[in-house]
Amino acid sequence: MHSSNGHSRAREGGSDRSDPVEAPDSVRYDDPWYDALASGWGEADDAPAAVPQARAERADGATAADVYLEVQRSAAFQEVRSRYRRFVVPAVIGFLAWYVGYVVTATSAPGLMAQPVAGAVNVAMLAGLGQFLTTFLLTWAYARHARLHRDRAALELRWDTQELTRGVRGGRS
Secondary structure (H helix, E strand, C coil): CECCCCCECCCCCCCCCCCCCCCCCCCCCCCCCCCCCCCCCCCCCCCCCCCCCCCCCCCCCCCHHHHHHHHHHCHHHHHHHHHHHHHHHHHHHHHHHHHHHHHHHHHHCHHHHCCEEECCEEHHHHHHHHHHHHHHHHHHHHHHHHHHHHHHHHHHHHHHHHHHHHHHCCCCC
8 A cells, every 4th residue: 555655555664665766856755654554544453553763863973852852952942932931821820710710709609699780691691701701812812922922933943943853864854
């Protein structure tokens, strides 16, 4: 059986050299998991799925794991994580406080929550609808913050990491 990139899928994890001949200037997609079968898809019930071999090492001994650790320790990565935490931690604390406050008030002060505001609408109904509203507002604020403050830097980090790991694999893409 052939995968979408034209390479054969071998059941035992070995390579099948009946691959079509590639043009010299074509780009080969060299991902060890690309041709691996998903769990439960076409595997024998008693045979475990073959795990692809680890990436090759560079001449200086660096592996892809070393590249990822280097990126994780970089100032750019730490800045992206810091921006993420500066938004998420206060947002989560604020939202959880608002939610717990709503639940505690509903159980400990039912008289307050039963106060009518307009017709059949009472404080509890407004606070409950406020929970939905704040969920949507928080989602919008998170997406906006990510787009304005983190996405570009994270995309640059991703690109740099891919370039570095491409170097680990010996220049193959």
